[in-house]
């Protein structure tokens with residue numbers, strides 16, 4: 001008898017809040033494309049999440065389009081995945097509201113990310129910032145996702161997703177798939193700041209030499225690598241404890257060449273830091289060039305990108321609507337039946 005193997009459903013999202021660093025690329029976006037054949041993938045541009053911190057409206061609009069283009073330039077095939085913009089599918093907000101009624105304020109106020117962001121944006125601690133994880137829970141549960149590729153900073157949010165899915169299922173009967181985190185091979189490489197290799201690489205670093213973005217030109221990439229903080233030895237060796245700067249550059253080099261650290265160390269045996277940094281910079285610039293060219297080509301064809309978003313919206317809305325209808329029935333909303 002023929003067995004129909006159904007692919008597992010996977011959901012992830014990225015916020016359109018400005019520049020995307022090579023850390024985001026290596027840790028998340030690049031893997032999205034690698035998963036699209038094995039899983040039933042849903043990828044969203046999380047604009048509803050982005051406005052929990054202040055955004056310049058014109059920039060948010062532009063960043064949304066750019067992120068869709070970047071996703072496709074990084075290999076995400078809109079024919080294989082459901083690729084869409086979160087705000088285009090109203091069910092995300094609608095489910096979040098229902099989930100709010102089974103969430104306790106304490107669960108949200110003790111979230112590490114809420115505390116960090118509240119401290120960082122002390123002039124704009126709003127309810128959306130606190131409710132952010134519930135919206136994320138809605139994102140995931142709407143699609144009945146079994147797997148959610150996330151970074152370490154999102155683990156608490158995934159725990160809440162599981163808790164709320166179980167809580168809802170217990171209270172109203174089986175409704176949601178309880179998802180697991182998904183950590184693909186290679187995505188665990190933590191890319192650190194070039195200026196301070198003990199800190200994670202972040203686009204909000206006040207020192208622009210600390211991070212490389214997906215849009216940086218060759219010259220900037222070479223300059224940033226050249227200025228990267230290393231140590232006073234002269235040996236290219238992987239040892240994050242005593243040589244965090246050199247180790248971070250090696251991690252970046254390996255992420256873009258697919259080499260092991262041992263192979264990379266061999267490449268630079270007997271070479272000085274100058275040659276090493278130049279080689280890392282060239283490797284990164286060479287790897288980003290085709291992605292940048294493809295992204296530029298896509299951005300010049302806004303009609304195509306709009307059509308992709310429209311199709312994604314329709315496909316996402318269909319699935320989301322089905323889950324939401326079930327939820328509305330379960331909680332007792334009158335449906336006329």
Ligand code: TRP
Nearest residue numbers: 011012013014015046049136139
């Ligand atoms: N909060 C995530 C981040 O900043 C983005 C996100 C929104 C997300 N909704 C999601 C990630 C659902 C995974 C699943 O990285």
